[in-house]
Amino acid sequence: MNRIRTAPPRYWLVALTLVFFLGFPTVISSFLASEWTQALILAIAIMGLNILVGYSGQLSLGHGAFMALGAYVSAILAHRYKMDYLVTVPIAAVFTGGVGFLFGIPALRLSPLYLALATFALAVVTPSLIKRPAGLTGGVQGILVLQPDPPDFAREAFAFVTGTAMTSDQWIYYITLLLAVVLFWLAWNLVRHRPGRAMRAIRDGEVAAAASGVNVAGYKTLAFGISAFYGGTAGSLFALSTGFISPDTFPVSLSIQLLVGAVVGGLASIPGPLLGAIFAFFLPIGSNQWVPSQTWLPDQITSTVKNAGPAVSYGVVLILIMMFAPNGIVGLLRSGYVILNRRLRGASDPKTGQMPPDPQTV
């Protein structure tokens, strides 16, 4: 009991968030659940990117390519070899992780700017590469992925709570949620322990890290591998939730969207990718549908947003974030919490007026 009372506030936040995501689909429509599934999938991919960019300091502009790889591995296994789709998810994740690890080896030789260009090139060629082996990937026709019906236990549990039958979309939501929770928990463990400390040391000073006995090459490639593992999982789930994949499903802009999400949410933090994903998923929808419907906005603004699509909203929000919250949404919330705490407890009490020491922010 005492442990619960003295638990730092972030544990309560985690519990609240979990309850929210567990209960949400029972009160919203199946369609909205499918939208939130996609947001959670982006969160997984952005968490992977966060480990690479935020914790180990390597920039990747090509994470959409890892998602594409994961999606195609799953879809091909399920479609051609008639495997159960859920079995293919870990296979796709491990396979993509392996490819990411191998990609990390040549990437070691590249300085940050060139690494960004190399990964960007990866994102650019991916749609063309997918088209070539048309027999395997279905070429431009893409691959249809059949969505699984929910199993009996899930159907009954859902019917008990809501009184309505569970749809495939809702079932996929819960699968995604489960995987997201597991992967976020793994990431949290990773960054708090030895590998996480090593990665941050490399990010902050490669020479110093090497001098302290950190295996720089090993950890950098490891970060790439883990990051691709997350991307592959996300891609596999993405194919499942959209029910169809084709080369154009993974355009360059997807990779940019992931990076924007990571930056906006807050790099090198655990809740950051979740917030960033919600932002990155719902901003394009909001900017395309909400902005043009606002009559009070000047015509010039609405027509610009209409013609330029989500890109202009991304730009505006990114600039605002860079100006007012350089550490992303999480950084903003954290500093807000510190200020609030100081006000409430009085600035004269420095001991209680500060956040508990947080290993993540070291």
Added chain:
Amino acid sequence: MGRKAPGFAAVAAFLLSVGACGGGITPTTQTDVGITSNSILLGTTNALSGAAAAYGTIANAENAYFTHVNNNQGGVNGRKITFKILDDGYNPAQTVPLTKQLVEQDQVFAMFSGLGTQTQTSVREYLNSKKVPQLFVATGATTWGKDFNSNQWTLSWQPPYQGEARIYAKDVLANHPNASIGVLYQNDDYGQDYLKGLTDGLGDKASTMIKDKESYDVTAANPFAQLTKLKGAGVDTVFLFSTPKPTIQSLAYITAGLHWEPTIYLNSVSNPQVYMGLAAKSGAALKNVTSVGYIKDPTDPQWAGDEGMKLYKQVIANCSTCNVNDGFNIYGVAVAYTMVDVIKQAGSNLTRANIMKIASSQLNESNPFLLPGIKVTTTSSDHFPIMQEQVITWAGTGWKLQGSLIDERGTIK
């Protein structure tokens, strides 16, 4: 709290289901989701932004026609059409959630004129499983008409690319029987469809006449290397099966870069007069350019006194952002005309199933925006609504109609 939660959720679910069923069931006539006594809700996804944003105007032109019908005729059979347009940026990953939104949240009666082959393929399975009409998709891929029997809720409108390519084959055989052909095509279903139509149309002669074929990827910066190869292969007739941007680049490069004067066949996707003007500005000579058309060209002076063209100009005035000379706009108005025609024919039996039945097997329409003589037709065994086109040649400032309509109905199995 724990015991209250299911109760609350049940109430919420009940409210949701009440909301879902509240479509307004009138006892006298048969209706469906998205229909009330005075309105019909249609939805679409189009590329309003992104690389293919030039097509976005189609949706606005369609909306202009619906507005015209609503204002001047009081809607269709007393019901006004509401048209909800969402921007998918030509990305299939966006098309799926947006289509789900239109079907499940906005509760549209039917999807109408969704743009793009990959994008519309991505939702075909979903819409067919939900039995939601996916009518008159804005793509000329042959699969829509050919695979109708396995996807009975999906139908296209415009002539399929293969049929168009067969017309080029006929024209080449008639006018340039000794041509040595080089093909530039986009490496996707769209380019491959055209190539297949040309090869099938040339028949036995295909292997001897087609000297070289080069493909480019849609993401490529330009197709210059491929054109240089074609010239090197010694061909004298070039087929451009490419989207507007690479087509304009090709036309300019053939003249200015290669100093070459082959006979050019240009696919209809890239032949709007606006693009030809852009090509001329970039230095293209535009000699011996042949294409096909099936819609009246708004810039062609011969239609100045035409009733259909007058109606088009009146309709398009409802859309403030639409360029009256843009061929895509008259396309949008023409396809919206067919949609209204189908709803009109359904009369009081306005159900999704009946709409599909009429559109896929009972169409027999003379569309005022299409070239005279073209019929929009479907029967129980033929699901390609438009199959007639006419050869056109470029005459410096506009296209000139040549010969008479060529009918390719029944050639695509």
